[in-house]
Amino acid sequence: MLSLISWNIDAFSSRAISRAISRAKLILGHILKGPKSPNIIFLQEVTPDVRTSLLRDARVRATFLATDTEDQTLFEKVPFATMTLLSRTHFTSGLDSQKEDDGIEGGEKFMLGRISRVTLPSKYRRDALCVDIIPPSAPSTFFRLINILANALREPGCGGGIIAGDFNAISPEDDGLVDKNKLEDAWDALHGRGDLDGATWGVSVERRDGLGPGRLDKVAMMGLKAKEMEVLHPGPIEVPRPGEKPVEIPWSDHCGLRCTFTI
Secondary structure: OEEEEEEEOOOOOOOOHHHHHHHHHHHHHHHHOOOOOOOEEEEEEEOHHHHHHHHHOHHHHHHEEEOOOOOOOOOOOOOOEEEEEEEOOOEEOOHHHOOOOOOEOOOEOEEEEEEEEEEOOOOOOOEEEEEEEEOOOOOOOEEEEEEOOOHHHHOOOEEEEEEEEEOOOOOHHHHOHHHHOOOEEHHHHHHOOOOHHHOOEOOOOOOOOOOOOEOOEEEEEEOOEEEEEEEEOOOEEEEEEOOEEEEEEEOOOEOEEEEEEEO
16 A cells, blocks of 8 residues: 655746745645655646755655656756655665565665656646656566656556646646546546546635636556545745735645555
8 A cells, every 4th residue: 555645836826945945944844744644746837946945855855756856957947846755764875775574565666767857738837747666566566656647657577557746737638638548537437527626726715717626636546546535735934025024825735645555
C-alpha cells in the first residue's frame, strides 16, 4: 500500500519570493503532519526559488528522495516546473543502500528507475515528470509515477502507473481526457461521478470569470487499485499591504489530493 499527495502550490497568487516560499512551506508542513504523511509527493507550479527552499528543508532532506536535483535546465524559458518527492522508507536510489529489514514487502524497497521529463503543448510549457519505480517482487517490471501524461503508461515493460496533478480540466474536452485515454479516475471509482465534494479549484471563492468550483486536479490510474481518496483544503496566510491592514489569502488557489493505492 502506497499513498500519494498531489498539490498545485500556485505560482501566481503572490509574486513576492518570500511569500511564495512561505506558502510552499505551509503546504509542505500540512502534507507532512500527522500519521498520514505520504510516501509520494507531487508538486506543480514550483518556481526556482521555491524549489531551492524545499530542497534545503531539513524535513525533505531527512526523509525524502528528490528527483533530478542536479538538473539545471528545468526553468529554461519557463516560470515553473513540477517536482516529485519519494519517501526514503519505501524507495531507494541504489542497491547498496538496501537492508534486509528495510522498507516494505519482503524486506525491500522500491528501486528508483529512469527519470524523464516531457514538455507539454501548453501555454506555460508545463512538463510531465516521469519517475519509474521497480517493485522488489518483480524486478523486470516497472511502474510509472507521472506528473502528467497518459501515453507514457503504455510503453513496453510498463505494468501500469499513476498520473496525478493539475489537469487544468476546465473545458468538457479536457475533463473527458481521462476516459478518452482509457484510464481510471480514482475519485470517480471511489466516490462516483456525481460527488461534487471532489472540487479542487474555485472552492468557497467568487470568481470574476463566472467559473464555479471544478475538479481540475485528478488522480488517474492504470493497473493500480485506488483504496482511499480525499481533498486537502488550504489554510490561510497573512499578506502585508503597505499602509493598509494585512489580508489573508489561501496557501494556493488549488486544493491538494491524497490518494492511497495498491500495486
